[in-house]
Amino acid sequence: MKILVGYKRVVDYNVRIQVKPDGTGVVTDGVKLSANPFDDIALEEALRLREKGVADEVVVVGIGPADLTAHLRNGLAMGANRAIHVVTTDSVQPLTAARIFQKLIEKEQPGLVILGKQAIDDDANQTGQMLAALWDRPQATFASKVEIADGKATVTREVDAGLEVIEAELPAVITTDLRLNEPRFIKLPDIMKAKSKPIDSIEFASLGVEANDHLKTTHYAAPAKRSKGVMVKDAAELVAALKQKGLL
Amino acid sequence: MIKILVIAEHLDGKLNSSTARAVSAAAAIKPEAIDVLVLADNVDAIAAEAAKIEGVSRVLTIARAENAHPLAAVLAPQIAKAAAGYSHVFAPSTTFGKDVLPRVAALLGVAQVSDVMSVEGTHSFKRPIYAGNAIITVEADANTTVVATIRTASWAAAATGANNAPIESLSIDVALPSHTRFVELQSGKSDRPDLQSASKVVSGGRGVGSKENFDIIFKFADKIGAAVGASRAAVDAGYVPSDLQVGQTGKIIAPELYMAVGISGAIQHLTGIKDAGTIVAINKDGEAPIFEIADIGLVGDLFKIIPELEHAIG
Numbered sequence: 001m002k003i004l005v006g007y008k009r010v011v012d013y014n015v016r017i018q019v020k021p022d023g024t025g026v027v028t029d030g031v032k033l034s035a036n037p038f039d040d041i042a043l044e045e046a047l048r049l050r051e052k053g054v055a056d057e058v059v060v061v062g063i064g065p066a067d068l069t070a071h072l073r074n075g076l077a078m079g080a081n082r083a084i085h086v087v088t089t090d091s092v093q094p095l096t097a098a099r100i101f102q103k104l105i106e107k108e109q110p111g112l113v114i115l116g117k118q119a120i121d122d123d124a125n126q127t128g129q130m131l132a133a134l135w136d137r138p139q140a141t142f143a144s145k146v147e148i149a150d151g152k153a154t155v156t157r158e159v160d161a162g163l164e165v166i167e168a169e170l171p172a173v174i175t176t177d178l179r180l181n182e183p184r185f186i187k188l189p190d191i192m193k194a195k196s197k198p199i200d201s202i203e204f205a206s207l208g209v210e211a212n213d214h215l216k217t218t219h220y221a222a223p224a225k226r227s228k229g230v231m232v233k234d235a236a237e238l239v240a241a242l243k244q245k246g247l248l
Numbered sequence: 249m250i251k252i253l254v255i256a257e258h259l260d261g262k263l264n265s266s267t268a269r270a271v272s273a274a275a276a277i278k279p280e281a282i283d284v285l286v287l288a289d290n291v292d293a294i295a296a297e298a299a300k301i302e303g304v305s306r307v308l309t310i311a312r313a314e315n316a317h318p319l320a321a322v323l324a325p326q327i328a329k330a331a332a333g334y335s336h337v338f339a340p341s342t343t344f345g346k347d348v349l350p351r352v353a354a355l356l357g358v359a360q361v362s363d364v365m366s367v368e369g370t371h372s373f374k375r376p377i378y379a380g381n382a383i384i385t386v387e388a389d390a391n392t393t394v395v396a397t398i399r400t401a402s403w404a405a406a407a408t409g410a411n412n413a414p415i416e417s418l419s420i421d422v423a424l425p426s427h428t429r430f431v432e433l434q435s436g437k438s439d440r441p442d443l444q445s446a447s448k449v450v451s452g453g454r455g456v457g458s459k460e461n462f463d464i465i466f467k468f469a470d471k472i473g474a475a476v477g478a479s480r481a482a483v484d485a486g487y488v489p490s491d492l493q494v495g496q497t498g499k500i501i502a503p504e505l506y507m508a509v510g511i512s513g514a515i516q517h518l519t520g521i522k523d524a525g526t527i528v529a530i531n532k533d534g535e536a537p538i539f540e541i542a543d544i545g546l547v548g549d550l551f552k553i554i555p556e557l558e559h560a561i562g
Contacts, residue, residue: 011378013516016381016515017378017379017381017382019381019382026377026378026381026382093359094350094359094360095353095354095357095358095359095360098354117497118497120378120379120496121377121378122377123362123363123376123377123378123379123496124360124362125346125350125362126350126353126360126362127350128350129320129346129347129348129349129350129351129354130350130351130353130354130360131354132320132321132351133324133350133351133352133354133355134354136425137427138321138425138427138428139320139321139347139351139428140428141320141343141346141347142343142346142347144490154431157343158343158490158491159343159344159347159433159491160342160343160344160444160491160499161259161433161435161491162433162434162435162436162489162491163433163434163435163489163490163491164430164432164433164434165430165431165432165433165434166319166428166429166430166431167428167429167431168427168428168429169427169428172427172428177490177497178480178483178484178490178497179483179484179490214358214359214388214389215359215361215386215387215388215389216386216387217384217385217386217387218372218385218386218387219384219385220382220383220384221382221383221384221385222381222382222383223376223380223381223382223383223522226522226527226541226543229527229539229541229542229543229544229545230543230544230545231539231544231545231546231547232544232545232546233546234546234548234553234556235546235553235556235557235559235560236556236560237546238528238544238546238557238560239557239560239561241544242505242526242528242544245526247448247504247505247525247526248472248561
Protein backbone atom coordinates (compact mmCIF):
# COMPACT_ATOMS: atom_id res chain seq x y z
CA MET A 1 0.00 0.00 0.00
CA LYS A 2 1.09 3.51 -0.80
CA ILE A 3 0.54 6.38 1.65
CA LEU A 4 0.40 10.03 0.58
CA VAL A 5 1.32 12.50 3.32
CA GLY A 6 0.64 16.24 3.21
CA TYR A 7 3.77 18.09 4.28
CA LYS A 8 3.23 21.82 4.63
CA ARG A 9 5.86 24.41 5.52
CA VAL A 10 4.70 27.02 8.02
CA VAL A 11 6.11 29.68 10.33
CA ASP A 12 7.73 27.79 13.22
CA TYR A 13 5.43 27.36 16.20
CA ASN A 14 7.87 29.13 18.53
CA VAL A 15 7.83 32.36 16.50
CA ARG A 16 5.81 35.21 17.95
CA ILE A 17 3.75 36.42 15.02
CA GLN A 18 3.76 40.17 14.35
CA VAL A 19 1.10 41.86 12.25
CA LYS A 20 2.44 44.45 9.79
CA PRO A 21 1.53 47.97 10.91
CA ASP A 22 -0.35 48.66 7.66
CA GLY A 23 -2.60 45.62 8.14
CA THR A 24 -1.58 43.92 4.88
CA GLY A 25 -0.23 40.72 6.40
CA VAL A 26 2.01 39.24 9.05
CA VAL A 27 5.78 39.60 9.08
CA THR A 28 7.31 36.50 7.48
CA ASP A 29 10.62 37.92 6.20
CA GLY A 30 13.54 36.29 7.98
CA VAL A 31 11.20 34.25 10.18
CA LYS A 32 12.06 30.62 10.89
CA LEU A 33 10.00 28.15 8.85
CA SER A 34 9.37 24.53 9.84
CA ALA A 35 7.15 21.62 8.96
CA ASN A 36 3.60 22.00 10.24
CA PRO A 37 3.76 20.01 13.52
CA PHE A 38 0.64 18.01 12.63
CA ASP A 39 2.25 17.07 9.30
CA ASP A 40 5.34 15.74 11.07
CA ILE A 41 2.94 13.56 13.06
CA ALA A 42 1.26 12.48 9.80
CA LEU A 43 4.61 11.52 8.28
CA GLU A 44 5.69 9.68 11.42
CA GLU A 45 2.48 7.63 11.39
CA ALA A 46 2.99 6.74 7.72
CA LEU A 47 6.58 5.67 8.42
CA ARG A 48 5.45 3.48 11.33
CA LEU A 49 2.84 1.83 9.10
CA ARG A 50 5.60 1.11 6.58
CA GLU A 51 7.86 -0.26 9.30
CA LYS A 52 5.01 -2.56 10.40
CA GLY A 53 4.72 -3.82 6.83
CA VAL A 54 1.26 -2.32 6.34
CA ALA A 55 2.54 0.13 3.76
CA ASP A 56 5.40 -0.19 1.29
CA GLU A 57 5.79 3.37 0.09
CA VAL A 58 5.46 6.77 1.75
CA VAL A 59 5.23 9.84 -0.47
CA VAL A 60 5.36 13.37 0.97
CA VAL A 61 3.52 16.09 -0.91
CA GLY A 62 4.31 19.79 -0.70
CA ILE A 63 2.69 22.74 -2.45
CA GLY A 64 4.70 25.95 -2.79
CA PRO A 65 7.48 27.90 -4.46
CA ALA A 66 10.77 26.55 -5.85
CA ASP A 67 12.62 26.75 -2.53
CA LEU A 68 10.15 24.30 -0.95
CA THR A 69 12.48 21.48 -2.04
CA ALA A 70 14.71 22.05 1.01
CA HIS A 71 11.67 21.45 3.23
CA LEU A 72 10.69 18.33 1.27
CA ARG A 73 14.26 17.03 1.75
CA ASN A 74 13.54 17.08 5.50
CA GLY A 75 10.55 14.83 4.89
CA LEU A 76 12.76 12.52 2.85
CA ALA A 77 15.42 12.57 5.57
CA MET A 78 12.78 11.62 8.11
CA GLY A 79 12.15 8.55 5.98
CA ALA A 80 9.72 9.17 3.11
CA ASN A 81 10.57 7.23 -0.07
CA ARG A 82 10.00 10.15 -2.41
CA ALA A 83 8.43 13.56 -2.64
CA ILE A 84 6.02 15.36 -4.95
CA HIS A 85 6.44 19.11 -5.22
CA VAL A 86 3.49 20.98 -6.71
CA VAL A 87 5.14 24.22 -7.76
CA THR A 88 3.29 27.50 -7.33
CA THR A 89 4.12 30.92 -5.95
CA ASP A 90 0.47 31.67 -5.17
CA SER A 91 -1.10 31.18 -1.77
CA VAL A 92 -3.17 28.02 -1.76
CA GLN A 93 -6.43 27.83 0.17
CA PRO A 94 -7.81 24.55 1.57
CA LEU A 95 -10.30 23.86 -1.26
CA THR A 96 -7.55 24.30 -3.84
CA ALA A 97 -5.17 22.13 -1.80
CA ALA A 98 -7.85 19.42 -1.62
CA ARG A 99 -8.35 19.61 -5.40
CA ILE A 100 -4.60 19.30 -5.94
CA PHE A 101 -4.50 16.19 -3.75
CA GLN A 102 -7.48 14.80 -5.65
CA LYS A 103 -5.49 15.11 -8.90
CA LEU A 104 -2.43 13.47 -7.35
CA ILE A 105 -4.58 10.64 -6.02
CA GLU A 106 -5.87 9.88 -9.53
CA LYS A 107 -2.29 9.29 -10.60
CA GLU A 108 -0.81 7.75 -7.45
CA GLN A 109 -3.76 5.58 -6.31
CA PRO A 110 -2.78 5.55 -2.61
CA GLY A 111 -4.45 3.27 -0.08
CA LEU A 112 -4.30 5.99 2.55
CA VAL A 113 -3.82 9.74 2.71
CA ILE A 114 -2.64 11.19 6.02
CA LEU A 115 -2.78 14.94 6.60
CA GLY A 116 -2.40 17.15 9.66
CA LYS A 117 -5.73 18.15 11.17
CA GLN A 118 -4.84 21.79 10.71
CA ALA A 119 -1.91 23.93 9.69
CA ILE A 120 -0.77 26.25 12.44
CA ASP A 121 -0.62 29.26 10.12
CA ASP A 122 -4.17 29.60 8.79
CA ASP A 123 -5.68 27.24 11.43
CA ALA A 124 -8.36 26.33 8.87
CA ASN A 125 -8.79 22.62 9.65
CA GLN A 126 -10.45 21.84 6.31
CA THR A 127 -8.23 20.19 3.70
CA GLY A 128 -8.58 16.55 4.81
CA GLN A 129 -12.35 16.76 5.10
CA MET A 130 -12.65 18.50 1.73
CA LEU A 131 -10.40 15.94 0.07
CA ALA A 132 -12.45 13.06 1.49
CA ALA A 133 -15.60 14.68 0.07
CA LEU A 134 -14.11 15.22 -3.40
CA TRP A 135 -12.67 11.70 -3.41
CA ASP A 136 -15.97 10.30 -2.05
CA ARG A 137 -14.07 8.26 0.55
CA PRO A 138 -14.17 7.99 4.37
CA GLN A 139 -12.57 10.58 6.62
CA ALA A 140 -11.22 9.98 10.11
CA THR A 141 -10.26 13.37 11.51
CA PHE A 142 -8.36 14.25 14.73
CA ALA A 143 -6.85 10.75 15.01
CA SER A 144 -5.04 9.74 18.18
CA LYS A 145 -4.74 6.04 17.28
CA VAL A 146 -4.74 4.22 13.95
CA GLU A 147 -4.92 0.50 13.29
CA ILE A 148 -4.97 -0.91 9.77
CA ALA A 149 -6.20 -4.45 9.10
CA ASP A 150 -8.41 -6.30 6.62
CA GLY A 151 -8.75 -3.36 4.26
CA LYS A 152 -9.99 -0.98 6.89
CA ALA A 153 -8.69 1.57 9.35
CA THR A 154 -9.92 1.58 12.93
CA VAL A 155 -9.31 5.09 14.15
CA THR A 156 -9.65 6.63 17.60
CA ARG A 157 -10.62 10.28 17.28
CA GLU A 158 -10.20 13.05 19.84
CA VAL A 159 -13.63 14.67 20.00
CA ASP A 160 -15.11 17.15 22.47
CA ALA A 161 -17.04 14.44 24.29
CA GLY A 162 -14.08 12.08 24.68
CA LEU A 163 -12.60 9.47 22.37
CA GLU A 164 -14.65 8.22 19.42
CA VAL A 165 -13.73 5.05 17.58
CA ILE A 166 -14.77 4.64 13.93
CA GLU A 167 -14.05 2.15 11.17
CA ALA A 168 -13.20 3.42 7.71
CA GLU A 169 -12.84 1.25 4.64
CA LEU A 170 -9.69 1.95 2.65
CA PRO A 171 -8.80 4.03 0.78
CA ALA A 172 -9.48 6.79 3.26
CA VAL A 173 -8.27 10.14 4.55
CA ILE A 174 -6.94 10.40 8.10
CA THR A 175 -6.08 13.69 9.80
CA THR A 176 -3.75 13.67 12.78
CA ASP A 177 -4.14 15.02 16.29
CA LEU A 178 -1.32 15.69 18.74
CA ARG A 179 -1.39 12.43 20.65
CA LEU A 180 -1.11 10.12 17.65
CA ASN A 181 2.65 9.74 18.01
CA GLU A 182 5.90 11.53 18.73
CA PRO A 183 7.77 12.27 15.49
CA ARG A 184 11.35 10.99 15.25
CA PHE A 185 14.34 13.28 14.98
CA ILE A 186 16.24 13.45 11.73
CA LYS A 187 19.74 11.95 11.94
CA LEU A 188 22.72 13.26 10.01
CA PRO A 189 23.26 10.14 7.85
CA ASP A 190 19.59 10.32 6.85
CA ILE A 191 20.09 13.86 5.59
CA MET A 192 22.88 12.54 3.34
CA LYS A 193 20.70 9.65 2.13
CA ALA A 194 17.81 12.01 1.41
CA LYS A 195 19.90 13.85 -1.15
CA SER A 196 19.59 10.95 -3.56
CA LYS A 197 15.85 10.42 -3.08
CA PRO A 198 13.61 11.66 -5.91
CA ILE A 199 11.49 14.81 -5.82
CA ASP A 200 8.97 15.03 -8.68
CA SER A 201 8.18 18.62 -9.57
CA ILE A 202 4.77 19.28 -11.06
CA GLU A 203 3.72 22.73 -12.21
CA PHE A 204 0.46 23.69 -10.53
CA ALA A 205 -0.88 24.98 -13.87
CA SER A 206 -0.43 21.53 -15.45
CA LEU A 207 -2.86 19.87 -12.98
CA GLY A 208 -5.97 21.50 -14.39
CA VAL A 209 -7.06 22.80 -11.00
CA GLU A 210 -8.72 26.20 -11.03
CA ALA A 211 -6.53 28.84 -9.38
CA ASN A 212 -8.89 30.77 -7.18
CA ASP A 213 -8.67 32.69 -3.94
CA HIS A 214 -12.11 31.71 -2.74
CA LEU A 215 -11.83 33.91 0.31
CA LYS A 216 -10.27 37.35 0.09
CA THR A 217 -8.40 38.55 3.15
CA THR A 218 -8.92 42.30 3.29
CA HIS A 219 -7.26 43.17 6.57
CA TYR A 220 -4.90 41.83 9.25
CA ALA A 221 -5.00 43.09 12.82
CA ALA A 222 -3.26 42.28 16.06
CA PRO A 223 -5.61 40.71 18.61
CA ALA A 224 -7.15 42.90 21.29
CA LYS A 225 -4.85 42.98 24.31
CA ARG A 226 -6.10 42.18 27.79
CA SER A 227 -5.40 44.97 30.23
CA LYS A 228 -2.63 44.49 32.76
CA GLY A 229 -3.74 42.61 35.84
CA VAL A 230 -2.82 42.81 39.49
CA MET A 231 -0.72 40.55 41.67
CA VAL A 232 -2.02 39.39 45.04
CA LYS A 233 0.23 38.22 47.84
CA ASP A 234 -1.66 35.25 49.25
CA ALA A 235 -4.69 32.98 49.04
CA ALA A 236 -6.82 35.15 51.32
CA GLU A 237 -6.28 38.20 49.08
CA LEU A 238 -7.14 36.15 46.01
CA VAL A 239 -10.39 34.89 47.52
CA ALA A 240 -11.30 38.43 48.58
CA ALA A 241 -10.65 39.75 45.07
CA LEU A 242 -12.77 37.00 43.48
CA LYS A 243 -15.59 37.54 45.98
CA GLN A 244 -15.54 41.25 45.20
CA LYS A 245 -16.03 40.44 41.50
CA GLY A 246 -18.88 38.10 42.43
CA LEU A 247 -16.99 35.10 41.07
CA LEU A 248 -16.99 33.08 44.28
CA MET B 249 -32.33 36.94 0.11
CA ILE B 250 -30.33 36.02 3.19
CA LYS B 251 -31.45 32.71 4.66
CA ILE B 252 -29.22 30.83 7.08
CA LEU B 253 -29.21 27.13 7.83
CA VAL B 254 -27.66 26.28 11.21
CA ILE B 255 -26.62 22.66 11.76
CA ALA B 256 -27.60 21.46 15.23
CA GLU B 257 -25.05 19.68 17.39
CA HIS B 258 -26.39 17.18 19.88
CA LEU B 259 -25.39 14.19 21.98
CA ASP B 260 -27.50 11.56 23.73
CA GLY B 261 -30.73 13.18 22.58
CA LYS B 262 -29.84 16.60 23.98
CA LEU B 263 -29.07 19.76 22.06
CA ASN B 264 -25.57 21.11 22.65
CA SER B 265 -25.43 24.77 23.70
CA SER B 266 -22.98 25.37 20.84
CA THR B 267 -26.03 25.36 18.55
CA ALA B 268 -27.54 28.43 20.24
CA ARG B 269 -24.17 30.18 19.92
CA ALA B 270 -24.16 29.52 16.17
CA VAL B 271 -27.71 30.92 16.05
CA SER B 272 -26.38 34.13 17.68
CA ALA B 273 -23.82 34.50 14.91
CA ALA B 274 -26.56 33.90 12.32
CA ALA B 275 -28.76 36.55 13.95
CA ALA B 276 -25.90 39.07 13.70
CA ILE B 277 -26.31 38.93 9.91
CA LYS B 278 -29.97 39.99 10.30
CA PRO B 279 -31.25 37.43 7.81
CA GLU B 280 -34.80 36.87 6.59
CA ALA B 281 -34.77 33.42 8.17
CA ILE B 282 -32.70 31.22 10.45
CA ASP B 283 -33.57 27.54 10.16
CA VAL B 284 -31.98 24.89 12.37
CA LEU B 285 -31.35 21.46 10.83
CA VAL B 286 -31.43 18.44 13.16
CA LEU B 287 -30.01 15.19 11.83
CA ALA B 288 -30.48 12.25 14.21
CA ASP B 289 -32.16 8.89 14.55
CA ASN B 290 -34.65 10.24 17.08
CA VAL B 291 -35.12 13.92 16.34
CA ASP B 292 -38.14 14.92 18.43
CA ALA B 293 -36.56 15.94 21.77
CA ILE B 294 -33.65 17.70 20.06
CA ALA B 295 -35.95 19.56 17.64
CA ALA B 296 -38.22 20.65 20.50
CA GLU B 297 -35.22 22.20 22.27
CA ALA B 298 -34.03 23.92 19.09
CA ALA B 299 -37.51 25.36 18.46
CA LYS B 300 -37.25 27.33 21.71
CA ILE B 301 -34.10 29.22 20.70
CA GLU B 302 -34.86 32.88 20.09
CA GLY B 303 -34.46 33.95 16.46
CA VAL B 304 -35.07 30.49 14.98
CA SER B 305 -37.66 30.59 12.17
CA ARG B 306 -38.11 26.85 11.60
CA VAL B 307 -36.58 23.61 12.78
CA LEU B 308 -36.03 21.08 10.01
CA THR B 309 -35.46 17.44 10.87
CA ILE B 310 -34.00 14.49 9.02
CA ALA B 311 -34.68 11.34 11.03
CA ARG B 312 -32.74 8.34 9.75
CA ALA B 313 -31.20 5.39 11.51
CA GLU B 314 -27.89 6.24 9.77
CA ASN B 315 -27.87 9.59 11.61
CA ALA B 316 -27.62 7.96 15.05
CA HIS B 317 -23.97 9.02 15.28
CA PRO B 318 -22.40 12.11 13.77
CA LEU B 319 -20.38 10.59 10.92
CA ALA B 320 -19.30 13.37 8.55
CA ALA B 321 -19.40 11.13 5.48
CA VAL B 322 -23.03 10.27 6.24
CA LEU B 323 -24.26 13.70 7.34
CA ALA B 324 -22.52 15.87 4.74
CA PRO B 325 -24.47 14.74 1.63
CA GLN B 326 -27.76 15.32 3.46
CA ILE B 327 -26.68 18.78 4.65
CA ALA B 328 -25.42 19.71 1.19
CA LYS B 329 -28.84 18.84 -0.29
CA ALA B 330 -30.73 20.60 2.48
CA ALA B 331 -28.58 23.70 1.87
CA ALA B 332 -30.32 24.42 -1.45
CA GLY B 333 -32.01 27.80 -1.23
CA TYR B 334 -29.89 29.04 1.67
CA SER B 335 -27.33 31.81 1.36
CA HIS B 336 -25.37 30.64 4.44
CA VAL B 337 -24.72 27.34 6.22
CA PHE B 338 -23.35 27.61 9.78
CA ALA B 339 -22.21 25.05 12.32
CA PRO B 340 -20.43 25.51 15.65
CA SER B 341 -16.65 25.28 15.48
CA THR B 342 -16.55 22.28 17.81
CA THR B 343 -15.05 18.95 16.81
CA PHE B 344 -18.50 18.12 15.37
CA GLY B 345 -18.67 21.20 13.15
CA LYS B 346 -14.99 21.09 12.24
CA ASP B 347 -15.41 17.51 11.08
CA VAL B 348 -18.58 17.77 9.03
CA LEU B 349 -18.76 21.29 7.61
CA PRO B 350 -15.65 21.32 5.36
CA ARG B 351 -17.03 18.13 3.81
CA VAL B 352 -20.29 20.01 3.11
CA ALA B 353 -18.37 22.96 1.65
CA ALA B 354 -16.43 20.70 -0.71
CA LEU B 355 -19.64 19.01 -1.87
CA LEU B 356 -21.03 22.47 -2.61
CA GLY B 357 -17.75 23.42 -4.31
CA VAL B 358 -17.21 26.42 -2.04
CA ALA B 359 -14.67 27.60 0.52
CA GLN B 360 -15.30 27.57 4.26
CA VAL B 361 -14.75 30.39 6.70
CA SER B 362 -13.45 28.71 9.88
CA ASP B 363 -13.94 30.07 13.42
CA VAL B 364 -16.03 33.19 12.82
CA MET B 365 -15.40 35.65 15.69
CA SER B 366 -17.48 38.52 14.41
CA VAL B 367 -19.79 39.41 11.56
CA GLU B 368 -18.73 42.52 9.61
CA GLY B 369 -21.32 42.19 6.85
CA THR B 370 -23.38 39.51 5.11
CA HIS B 371 -20.22 38.12 3.48
CA SER B 372 -17.51 39.62 5.67
CA PHE B 373 -16.19 38.02 8.85
CA LYS B 374 -13.33 38.21 11.31
CA ARG B 375 -11.45 35.05 12.22
CA PRO B 376 -8.22 34.20 14.06
CA ILE B 377 -5.09 32.78 12.44
CA TYR B 378 -1.68 31.86 13.90
CA ALA B 379 -3.21 30.67 17.16
CA GLY B 380 -5.07 33.93 17.55
CA ASN B 381 -1.96 36.08 17.15
CA ALA B 382 -3.52 37.78 14.15
CA ILE B 383 -7.16 38.48 13.36
CA ILE B 384 -8.09 38.64 9.70
CA THR B 385 -11.12 40.05 7.93
CA VAL B 386 -12.21 37.75 5.11
CA GLU B 387 -14.69 38.37 2.31
CA ALA B 388 -16.58 35.35 1.01
CA ASP B 389 -17.78 35.17 -2.59
CA ALA B 390 -21.22 36.85 -2.76
CA ASN B 391 -22.32 34.55 -5.60
CA THR B 392 -21.96 31.25 -3.76
CA THR B 393 -23.16 29.75 -0.50
CA VAL B 394 -21.26 30.96 2.56
CA VAL B 395 -20.20 27.96 4.64
CA ALA B 396 -18.79 28.90 8.03
CA THR B 397 -18.00 27.45 11.42
CA ILE B 398 -18.70 29.67 14.42
CA ARG B 399 -16.09 30.14 17.14
CA THR B 400 -18.35 29.39 20.09
CA ALA B 401 -16.25 31.32 22.64
CA SER B 402 -16.93 34.54 20.72
CA TRP B 403 -20.72 34.26 20.86
CA ALA B 404 -23.13 34.12 23.78
CA ALA B 405 -25.84 31.51 23.37
CA ALA B 406 -29.08 32.92 21.95
CA ALA B 407 -31.77 33.12 24.64
CA THR B 408 -34.07 30.19 24.90
CA GLY B 409 -37.63 29.71 26.11
CA ALA B 410 -39.77 32.41 24.51
CA ASN B 411 -39.77 31.02 20.97
CA ASN B 412 -41.90 28.22 19.57
CA ALA B 413 -40.66 27.73 16.02
CA PRO B 414 -42.50 25.24 13.79
CA ILE B 415 -40.85 21.85 13.32
CA GLU B 416 -40.92 20.29 9.86
CA SER B 417 -39.59 16.96 8.72
CA LEU B 418 -37.48 16.98 5.55
CA SER B 419 -37.27 14.08 3.19
CA ILE B 420 -33.94 14.19 1.46
CA ASP B 421 -33.41 11.72 -1.33
CA VAL B 422 -29.70 10.98 -1.25
CA ALA B 423 -27.73 7.74 -1.13
CA LEU B 424 -25.64 7.46 2.03
CA PRO B 425 -22.26 5.72 2.12
CA SER B 426 -21.66 2.69 4.33
CA HIS B 427 -17.86 2.91 4.12
CA THR B 428 -17.58 4.67 7.49
CA ARG B 429 -18.98 3.12 10.65
CA PHE B 430 -19.30 4.26 14.25
CA VAL B 431 -17.83 1.81 16.76
CA GLU B 432 -17.99 3.51 20.15
CA LEU B 433 -17.65 6.70 22.13
CA GLN B 434 -15.44 6.47 25.21
CA SER B 435 -16.70 9.35 27.24
CA GLY B 436 -15.25 10.40 30.57
CA LYS B 437 -18.74 11.10 31.92
CA SER B 438 -18.74 13.07 35.13
CA ASP B 439 -21.09 15.18 37.20
CA ARG B 440 -18.81 18.16 36.76
CA PRO B 441 -19.90 21.06 34.54
CA ASP B 442 -19.10 20.74 30.85
CA LEU B 443 -15.76 22.37 30.02
CA GLN B 444 -17.06 24.20 26.95
CA SER B 445 -20.07 25.83 28.55
CA ALA B 446 -19.04 26.13 32.22
CA SER B 447 -19.00 29.58 33.82
CA LYS B 448 -15.97 28.60 35.91
CA VAL B 449 -13.00 26.51 34.85
CA VAL B 450 -9.97 25.39 36.86
CA SER B 451 -7.11 24.12 34.68
CA GLY B 452 -3.92 22.36 35.68
CA GLY B 453 -0.65 22.22 33.83
CA ARG B 454 2.72 20.52 33.96
CA GLY B 455 3.31 22.10 37.38
CA VAL B 456 0.72 19.75 38.86
CA GLY B 457 3.31 17.03 38.36
CA SER B 458 1.37 13.77 38.08
CA LYS B 459 -1.94 12.09 37.46
CA GLU B 460 -2.35 11.50 41.20
CA ASN B 461 -1.56 15.13 42.02
CA PHE B 462 -4.28 16.23 39.61
CA ASP B 463 -6.79 15.22 42.27
CA ILE B 464 -6.04 18.51 43.97
CA ILE B 465 -7.35 20.31 40.84
CA PHE B 466 -10.48 18.16 40.65
CA LYS B 467 -11.17 18.63 44.35
CA PHE B 468 -10.78 22.39 44.19
CA ALA B 469 -12.93 22.59 41.02
CA ASP B 470 -15.68 20.63 42.78
CA LYS B 471 -15.46 22.98 45.74
CA ILE B 472 -16.24 26.04 43.59
CA GLY B 473 -18.51 24.25 41.07
CA ALA B 474 -16.05 24.56 38.19
CA ALA B 475 -15.26 22.43 35.16
CA VAL B 476 -11.73 21.03 34.89
CA GLY B 477 -9.36 21.80 32.02
CA ALA B 478 -5.69 21.21 31.32
CA SER B 479 -2.78 22.46 29.28
CA ARG B 480 -1.36 20.41 26.43
CA ALA B 481 1.66 19.57 28.60
CA ALA B 482 -0.58 18.00 31.24
CA VAL B 483 -2.49 15.98 28.63
CA ASP B 484 0.68 14.87 26.84
CA ALA B 485 2.13 13.76 30.19
CA GLY B 486 -0.94 11.58 30.71
CA TYR B 487 -2.25 13.41 33.79
CA VAL B 488 -5.74 13.80 32.27
CA PRO B 489 -7.59 12.71 29.10
CA SER B 490 -7.34 14.71 25.87
CA ASP B 491 -10.90 16.07 26.02
CA LEU B 492 -9.78 18.37 28.84
CA GLN B 493 -7.18 20.16 26.70
CA VAL B 494 -7.64 23.91 26.38
CA GLY B 495 -5.84 25.83 23.64
CA GLN B 496 -5.23 26.34 19.93
CA THR B 497 -5.68 22.68 19.10
CA GLY B 498 -7.94 21.78 22.00
CA LYS B 499 -11.00 23.58 23.30
CA ILE B 500 -11.44 27.34 22.96
CA ILE B 501 -13.43 28.51 25.96
CA ALA B 502 -14.82 31.70 27.47
CA PRO B 503 -15.84 31.11 31.10
CA GLU B 504 -16.50 33.98 33.49
CA LEU B 505 -13.66 32.72 35.69
CA TYR B 506 -10.60 30.82 34.45
CA MET B 507 -8.02 29.67 36.97
CA ALA B 508 -4.72 28.48 35.50
CA VAL B 509 -2.84 26.43 38.07
CA GLY B 510 0.73 25.37 37.38
CA ILE B 511 0.38 26.46 33.74
CA SER B 512 3.24 28.49 32.29
CA GLY B 513 1.09 29.90 29.49
CA ALA B 514 2.40 28.97 26.04
CA ILE B 515 0.76 31.10 23.34
CA GLN B 516 -1.05 27.99 22.11
CA HIS B 517 -2.73 27.74 25.53
CA LEU B 518 -3.45 31.44 25.87
CA THR B 519 -5.36 31.48 22.59
CA GLY B 520 -7.85 29.08 24.16
CA ILE B 521 -8.68 31.37 27.10
CA LYS B 522 -8.39 34.92 25.73
CA ASP B 523 -12.14 35.47 25.91
CA ALA B 524 -12.46 34.44 29.55
CA GLY B 525 -13.97 37.08 31.85
CA THR B 526 -11.39 36.93 34.63
CA ILE B 527 -8.16 34.96 34.36
CA VAL B 528 -6.39 33.92 37.55
CA ALA B 529 -2.87 32.52 37.40
CA ILE B 530 -1.20 30.54 40.15
CA ASN B 531 2.38 29.60 39.39
CA LYS B 532 5.60 29.29 41.32
CA ASP B 533 7.53 31.01 38.51
CA GLY B 534 6.79 34.74 38.67
CA GLU B 535 8.25 35.16 35.17
CA ALA B 536 5.79 32.69 33.57
CA PRO B 537 4.04 34.19 30.51
CA ILE B 538 0.63 33.33 31.99
CA PHE B 539 1.04 36.37 34.27
CA GLU B 540 1.16 38.65 31.20
CA ILE B 541 -2.51 38.03 30.47
CA ALA B 542 -3.80 37.16 33.94
CA ASP B 543 -6.17 39.62 35.64
CA ILE B 544 -5.09 38.34 39.03
CA GLY B 545 -1.77 36.62 39.64
CA LEU B 546 -0.44 34.78 42.65
CA VAL B 547 3.14 33.51 42.75
CA GLY B 548 3.71 30.46 44.90
CA ASP B 549 3.53 26.71 45.36
CA LEU B 550 0.17 25.43 44.17
CA PHE B 551 0.25 22.56 46.68
CA LYS B 552 0.33 25.12 49.47
CA ILE B 553 -1.96 27.72 47.87
CA ILE B 554 -4.86 25.46 46.81
CA PRO B 555 -5.52 24.14 50.35
CA GLU B 556 -5.26 27.72 51.61
CA LEU B 557 -7.81 28.82 49.00
CA GLU B 558 -10.16 26.05 50.06
CA HIS B 559 -9.76 27.10 53.64
CA ALA B 560 -10.30 30.80 52.87
CA ILE B 561 -13.46 30.05 50.85
CA GLY B 562 -14.76 28.09 53.82
